[in-house]
Amino acid sequence: MxxxxxxxxxxxxxxxxxxxxxxxxxxxxxxxxxxxxxxxxxxxxxxxxxxxxxxxxxxxxxxxxxxxxxxxxxxxxxxxxxAYVISFPAVTAERIKKLFPKVKKLTMPPLEEKNLRNISYLGWNDVRSERKYIITTDQRRLTGVFGTFRSSPGKGICTICNKHEETGLFMAVVKAGKETYTSRGNYICQDSSRCNQNITDIRQLETFMYHLKK
The missing domain is CATH 1.20.1280.250 (Monooxygenase)
Structure with missing residues:
Protein backbone atom coordinates (compact mmCIF):
# COMPACT_ATOMS: atom_id res chain seq x y z
CA MET A 1 0.00 0.00 0.00
CA ALA A 83 0.10 7.98 11.46
CA TYR A 84 -2.89 9.13 9.39
CA VAL A 85 -4.20 11.71 11.86
CA ILE A 86 -4.11 15.29 10.54
CA SER A 87 -1.99 17.57 12.71
CA PHE A 88 -3.45 20.74 14.16
CA PRO A 89 -1.79 23.71 12.38
CA ALA A 90 1.56 24.69 13.86
CA VAL A 91 1.17 27.72 16.13
CA THR A 92 3.96 30.10 17.12
CA ALA A 93 4.05 32.48 20.08
CA GLU A 94 3.92 35.39 17.63
CA ARG A 95 0.80 33.99 15.96
CA ILE A 96 -0.89 33.52 19.34
CA LYS A 97 -0.22 37.16 20.23
CA LYS A 98 -1.93 38.24 17.01
CA LEU A 99 -4.97 36.10 17.84
CA PHE A 100 -5.33 37.86 21.21
CA PRO A 101 -4.31 41.48 20.48
CA LYS A 102 -6.30 42.94 23.40
CA VAL A 103 -4.57 40.79 26.03
CA LYS A 104 -1.57 42.68 27.40
CA LYS A 105 -0.05 40.02 29.65
CA LEU A 106 -0.69 36.87 27.65
CA THR A 107 0.34 33.58 29.22
CA MET A 108 1.66 31.23 26.54
CA PRO A 109 0.86 27.52 26.36
CA PRO A 110 3.75 25.00 26.48
CA LEU A 111 3.89 24.65 22.68
CA GLU A 112 6.97 22.43 22.68
CA GLU A 113 5.09 19.83 24.74
CA LYS A 114 2.12 19.59 22.39
CA ASN A 115 1.72 16.69 19.96
CA LEU A 116 -0.41 18.42 17.33
CA ARG A 117 -1.86 15.11 16.14
CA ASN A 118 -3.53 14.74 19.54
CA ILE A 119 -5.63 17.89 19.56
CA SER A 120 -8.80 19.21 17.97
CA TYR A 121 -8.22 22.59 19.59
CA LEU A 122 -5.48 24.30 21.56
CA GLY A 123 -6.57 25.29 25.04
CA TRP A 124 -4.72 26.44 28.13
CA ASN A 125 -5.38 28.05 31.51
CA ASP A 126 -3.94 31.15 33.14
CA VAL A 127 -4.60 30.31 36.78
CA ARG A 128 -3.38 33.67 38.08
CA SER A 129 -5.87 35.72 36.06
CA GLU A 130 -8.58 32.99 36.10
CA ARG A 131 -8.67 32.92 32.31
CA LYS A 132 -8.81 30.19 29.71
CA TYR A 133 -7.67 30.55 26.11
CA ILE A 134 -8.96 28.49 23.19
CA ILE A 135 -7.68 28.34 19.61
CA THR A 136 -9.63 26.44 16.97
CA THR A 137 -9.22 25.97 13.25
CA ASP A 138 -11.74 26.30 10.43
CA GLN A 139 -10.42 25.34 7.00
CA ARG A 140 -6.91 25.75 8.46
CA ARG A 141 -7.74 29.33 9.55
CA LEU A 142 -7.02 29.89 13.24
CA THR A 143 -9.52 31.58 15.55
CA GLY A 144 -8.89 32.53 19.17
CA VAL A 145 -11.25 33.23 22.05
CA PHE A 146 -10.58 33.83 25.73
CA GLY A 147 -12.70 34.24 28.82
CA THR A 148 -12.92 33.82 32.55
CA PHE A 149 -12.69 30.28 33.87
CA ARG A 150 -13.80 29.21 37.32
CA SER A 151 -13.45 25.59 38.39
CA SER A 152 -16.52 23.72 39.57
CA PRO A 153 -16.62 21.54 42.69
CA GLY A 154 -16.73 17.88 41.70
CA LYS A 155 -17.14 16.55 38.19
CA GLY A 156 -19.59 17.54 35.47
CA ILE A 157 -20.34 17.05 31.79
CA CYS A 158 -18.09 19.00 29.42
CA THR A 159 -19.91 20.84 26.62
CA ILE A 160 -17.06 20.14 24.19
CA CYS A 161 -16.23 16.46 24.75
CA ASN A 162 -19.48 15.38 26.45
CA LYS A 163 -17.57 13.32 29.03
CA HIS A 164 -17.77 13.33 32.83
CA GLU A 165 -14.67 15.27 33.88
CA GLU A 166 -13.38 18.01 36.15
CA THR A 167 -15.05 21.07 34.64
CA GLY A 168 -15.37 24.80 35.09
CA LEU A 169 -17.50 27.66 33.81
CA PHE A 170 -15.96 29.39 30.80
CA MET A 171 -17.46 32.82 30.03
CA ALA A 172 -16.34 35.10 27.20
CA VAL A 173 -17.39 38.70 26.64
CA VAL A 174 -18.54 38.94 23.03
CA LYS A 175 -20.06 41.61 20.83
CA ALA A 176 -23.85 41.48 20.75
CA GLY A 177 -24.40 44.58 18.61
CA LYS A 178 -22.66 47.70 17.34
CA GLU A 179 -21.94 49.03 20.81
CA THR A 180 -23.23 46.30 23.08
CA TYR A 181 -21.50 43.31 24.64
CA THR A 182 -22.71 40.21 26.43
CA SER A 183 -21.20 37.23 28.24
CA ARG A 184 -21.61 33.76 26.78
CA GLY A 185 -20.17 30.40 27.71
CA ASN A 186 -20.70 27.00 29.26
CA TYR A 187 -19.09 24.30 31.37
CA ILE A 188 -16.00 22.74 29.79
CA CYS A 189 -13.05 20.60 30.89
CA GLN A 190 -10.47 22.17 33.16
CA ASP A 191 -7.79 20.10 31.42
CA SER A 192 -7.84 20.80 27.67
CA SER A 193 -5.42 17.94 26.96
CA ARG A 194 -7.80 15.52 28.62
CA CYS A 195 -10.70 17.07 26.69
CA ASN A 196 -8.84 16.54 23.41
CA GLN A 197 -8.33 12.88 24.29
CA ASN A 198 -12.05 12.53 24.99
CA ILE A 199 -13.63 14.38 22.08
CA THR A 200 -15.27 12.06 19.55
CA ASP A 201 -17.45 14.52 17.64
CA ILE A 202 -15.96 17.78 16.34
CA ARG A 203 -19.46 19.23 15.90
CA GLN A 204 -19.75 19.76 19.66
CA LEU A 205 -16.65 21.98 19.60
CA GLU A 206 -17.94 23.81 16.52
CA THR A 207 -21.32 24.40 18.18
CA PHE A 208 -19.64 25.70 21.34
CA MET A 209 -17.56 28.17 19.33
CA TYR A 210 -20.54 29.20 17.20
CA HIS A 211 -22.64 30.11 20.25
CA LEU A 212 -19.79 32.22 21.59
CA LYS A 213 -19.61 34.27 18.41
CA LYS A 214 -23.13 34.39 17.00
Whole structure:
Protein backbone atom coordinates (compact mmCIF):
# COMPACT_ATOMS: atom_id res chain seq x y z
CA MET A 1 0.00 0.00 0.00
CA UNK A 2 1.41 3.41 -0.98
CA UNK A 3 1.78 6.01 1.72
CA UNK A 4 -1.50 7.89 2.06
CA UNK A 5 -1.92 11.46 3.17
CA UNK A 6 -3.32 11.94 6.69
CA UNK A 7 -7.13 11.87 6.51
CA UNK A 8 -8.31 11.35 10.09
CA UNK A 9 -9.22 14.15 12.46
CA UNK A 10 -8.32 13.78 16.12
CA UNK A 11 -11.98 13.34 17.08
CA UNK A 12 -12.45 10.64 14.44
CA UNK A 13 -9.40 8.78 15.71
CA UNK A 14 -10.77 8.98 19.26
CA UNK A 15 -14.13 7.65 18.05
CA UNK A 16 -12.41 4.75 16.29
CA UNK A 17 -10.26 4.06 19.35
CA UNK A 18 -13.35 3.93 21.56
CA UNK A 19 -14.89 1.25 19.34
CA UNK A 20 -11.68 -0.73 18.82
CA UNK A 21 -11.36 -1.22 22.58
CA UNK A 22 -15.02 -2.27 22.70
CA UNK A 23 -14.22 -4.93 20.08
CA UNK A 24 -11.35 -6.30 22.19
CA UNK A 25 -13.56 -6.32 25.29
CA UNK A 26 -16.40 -8.05 23.42
CA UNK A 27 -14.12 -10.88 22.31
CA UNK A 28 -13.05 -11.38 25.93
CA UNK A 29 -16.57 -11.37 27.39
CA UNK A 30 -19.08 -12.38 24.67
CA UNK A 31 -19.31 -15.97 23.40
CA UNK A 32 -21.83 -15.41 20.61
CA UNK A 33 -19.93 -14.73 17.36
CA UNK A 34 -23.05 -13.27 15.71
CA UNK A 35 -23.37 -10.67 18.46
CA UNK A 36 -19.73 -9.64 18.03
CA UNK A 37 -20.15 -9.49 14.24
CA UNK A 38 -23.22 -7.25 14.58
CA UNK A 39 -21.43 -5.02 17.09
CA UNK A 40 -18.44 -4.55 14.80
CA UNK A 41 -20.34 -3.78 11.61
CA UNK A 42 -22.76 -1.43 13.36
CA UNK A 43 -19.78 0.46 14.80
CA UNK A 44 -18.01 0.48 11.44
CA UNK A 45 -21.05 2.09 9.80
CA UNK A 46 -21.04 4.78 12.49
CA UNK A 47 -17.35 5.43 11.87
CA UNK A 48 -17.77 5.68 8.09
CA UNK A 49 -20.63 8.14 8.60
CA UNK A 50 -18.27 10.61 10.29
CA UNK A 51 -16.56 11.19 6.92
CA UNK A 52 -17.89 13.42 4.15
CA UNK A 53 -16.00 11.34 1.60
CA UNK A 54 -13.54 8.46 1.57
CA UNK A 55 -11.53 6.72 -1.11
CA UNK A 56 -11.12 2.96 -1.44
CA UNK A 57 -7.62 2.91 0.04
CA UNK A 58 -8.74 4.77 3.15
CA UNK A 59 -11.73 2.48 3.62
CA UNK A 60 -9.55 -0.62 3.28
CA UNK A 61 -7.25 0.70 5.98
CA UNK A 62 -10.16 1.32 8.35
CA UNK A 63 -11.58 -2.15 7.68
CA UNK A 64 -8.59 -3.58 9.52
CA UNK A 65 -10.30 -2.69 12.80
CA UNK A 66 -12.90 -5.37 12.07
CA UNK A 67 -10.25 -8.04 12.67
CA UNK A 68 -9.36 -6.85 16.17
CA UNK A 69 -9.88 -9.62 18.73
CA UNK A 70 -7.62 -8.68 21.64
CA UNK A 71 -5.77 -5.78 23.25
CA UNK A 72 -2.53 -6.50 21.38
CA UNK A 73 -4.28 -6.23 18.02
CA UNK A 74 -6.11 -3.12 19.21
CA UNK A 75 -2.81 -1.42 20.08
CA UNK A 76 -1.32 -2.45 16.75
CA UNK A 77 -4.08 -1.04 14.54
CA UNK A 78 -4.38 2.15 16.60
CA UNK A 79 -0.64 2.75 16.24
CA UNK A 80 -0.99 2.27 12.48
CA UNK A 81 -3.98 4.62 12.24
CA UNK A 82 -2.29 7.30 14.35
CA ALA A 83 0.10 7.98 11.46
CA TYR A 84 -2.89 9.13 9.39
CA VAL A 85 -4.20 11.71 11.86
CA ILE A 86 -4.11 15.29 10.54
CA SER A 87 -1.99 17.57 12.71
CA PHE A 88 -3.45 20.74 14.16
CA PRO A 89 -1.79 23.71 12.38
CA ALA A 90 1.56 24.69 13.86
CA VAL A 91 1.17 27.72 16.13
CA THR A 92 3.96 30.10 17.12
CA ALA A 93 4.05 32.48 20.08
CA GLU A 94 3.92 35.39 17.63
CA ARG A 95 0.80 33.99 15.96
CA ILE A 96 -0.89 33.52 19.34
CA LYS A 97 -0.22 37.16 20.23
CA LYS A 98 -1.93 38.24 17.01
CA LEU A 99 -4.97 36.10 17.84
CA PHE A 100 -5.33 37.86 21.21
CA PRO A 101 -4.31 41.48 20.48
CA LYS A 102 -6.30 42.94 23.40
CA VAL A 103 -4.57 40.79 26.03
CA LYS A 104 -1.57 42.68 27.40
CA LYS A 105 -0.05 40.02 29.65
CA LEU A 106 -0.69 36.87 27.65
CA THR A 107 0.34 33.58 29.22
CA MET A 108 1.66 31.23 26.54
CA PRO A 109 0.86 27.52 26.36
CA PRO A 110 3.75 25.00 26.48
CA LEU A 111 3.89 24.65 22.68
CA GLU A 112 6.97 22.43 22.68
CA GLU A 113 5.09 19.83 24.74
CA LYS A 114 2.12 19.59 22.39
CA ASN A 115 1.72 16.69 19.96
CA LEU A 116 -0.41 18.42 17.33
CA ARG A 117 -1.86 15.11 16.14
CA ASN A 118 -3.53 14.74 19.54
CA ILE A 119 -5.63 17.89 19.56
CA SER A 120 -8.80 19.21 17.97
CA TYR A 121 -8.22 22.59 19.59
CA LEU A 122 -5.48 24.30 21.56
CA GLY A 123 -6.57 25.29 25.04
CA TRP A 124 -4.72 26.44 28.13
CA ASN A 125 -5.38 28.05 31.51
CA ASP A 126 -3.94 31.15 33.14
CA VAL A 127 -4.60 30.31 36.78
CA ARG A 128 -3.38 33.67 38.08
CA SER A 129 -5.87 35.72 36.06
CA GLU A 130 -8.58 32.99 36.10
CA ARG A 131 -8.67 32.92 32.31
CA LYS A 132 -8.81 30.19 29.71
CA TYR A 133 -7.67 30.55 26.11
CA ILE A 134 -8.96 28.49 23.19
CA ILE A 135 -7.68 28.34 19.61
CA THR A 136 -9.63 26.44 16.97
CA THR A 137 -9.22 25.97 13.25
CA ASP A 138 -11.74 26.30 10.43
CA GLN A 139 -10.42 25.34 7.00
CA ARG A 140 -6.91 25.75 8.46
CA ARG A 141 -7.74 29.33 9.55
CA LEU A 142 -7.02 29.89 13.24
CA THR A 143 -9.52 31.58 15.55
CA GLY A 144 -8.89 32.53 19.17
CA VAL A 145 -11.25 33.23 22.05
CA PHE A 146 -10.58 33.83 25.73
CA GLY A 147 -12.70 34.24 28.82
CA THR A 148 -12.92 33.82 32.55
CA PHE A 149 -12.69 30.28 33.87
CA ARG A 150 -13.80 29.21 37.32
CA SER A 151 -13.45 25.59 38.39
CA SER A 152 -16.52 23.72 39.57
CA PRO A 153 -16.62 21.54 42.69
CA GLY A 154 -16.73 17.88 41.70
CA LYS A 155 -17.14 16.55 38.19
CA GLY A 156 -19.59 17.54 35.47
CA ILE A 157 -20.34 17.05 31.79
CA CYS A 158 -18.09 19.00 29.42
CA THR A 159 -19.91 20.84 26.62
CA ILE A 160 -17.06 20.14 24.19
CA CYS A 161 -16.23 16.46 24.75
CA ASN A 162 -19.48 15.38 26.45
CA LYS A 163 -17.57 13.32 29.03
CA HIS A 164 -17.77 13.33 32.83
CA GLU A 165 -14.67 15.27 33.88
CA GLU A 166 -13.38 18.01 36.15
CA THR A 167 -15.05 21.07 34.64
CA GLY A 168 -15.37 24.80 35.09
CA LEU A 169 -17.50 27.66 33.81
CA PHE A 170 -15.96 29.39 30.80
CA MET A 171 -17.46 32.82 30.03
CA ALA A 172 -16.34 35.10 27.20
CA VAL A 173 -17.39 38.70 26.64
CA VAL A 174 -18.54 38.94 23.03
CA LYS A 175 -20.06 41.61 20.83
CA ALA A 176 -23.85 41.48 20.75
CA GLY A 177 -24.40 44.58 18.61
CA LYS A 178 -22.66 47.70 17.34
CA GLU A 179 -21.94 49.03 20.81
CA THR A 180 -23.23 46.30 23.08
CA TYR A 181 -21.50 43.31 24.64
CA THR A 182 -22.71 40.21 26.43
CA SER A 183 -21.20 37.23 28.24
CA ARG A 184 -21.61 33.76 26.78
CA GLY A 185 -20.17 30.40 27.71
CA ASN A 186 -20.70 27.00 29.26
CA TYR A 187 -19.09 24.30 31.37
CA ILE A 188 -16.00 22.74 29.79
CA CYS A 189 -13.05 20.60 30.89
CA GLN A 190 -10.47 22.17 33.16
CA ASP A 191 -7.79 20.10 31.42
CA SER A 192 -7.84 20.80 27.67
CA SER A 193 -5.42 17.94 26.96
CA ARG A 194 -7.80 15.52 28.62
CA CYS A 195 -10.70 17.07 26.69
CA ASN A 196 -8.84 16.54 23.41
CA GLN A 197 -8.33 12.88 24.29
CA ASN A 198 -12.05 12.53 24.99
CA ILE A 199 -13.63 14.38 22.08
CA THR A 200 -15.27 12.06 19.55
CA ASP A 201 -17.45 14.52 17.64
CA ILE A 202 -15.96 17.78 16.34
CA ARG A 203 -19.46 19.23 15.90
CA GLN A 204 -19.75 19.76 19.66
CA LEU A 205 -16.65 21.98 19.60
CA GLU A 206 -17.94 23.81 16.52
CA THR A 207 -21.32 24.40 18.18
CA PHE A 208 -19.64 25.70 21.34
CA MET A 209 -17.56 28.17 19.33
CA TYR A 210 -20.54 29.20 17.20
CA HIS A 211 -22.64 30.11 20.25
CA LEU A 212 -19.79 32.22 21.59
CA LYS A 213 -19.61 34.27 18.41
CA LYS A 214 -23.13 34.39 17.00
Missing amino acids: SQMEPFLRNDQFNFIKEHVWKFAHAHATVKDADVIHALKYSAFDQIINTFYSMNEEQEELLKKILYVEDSSQAEQILTELK
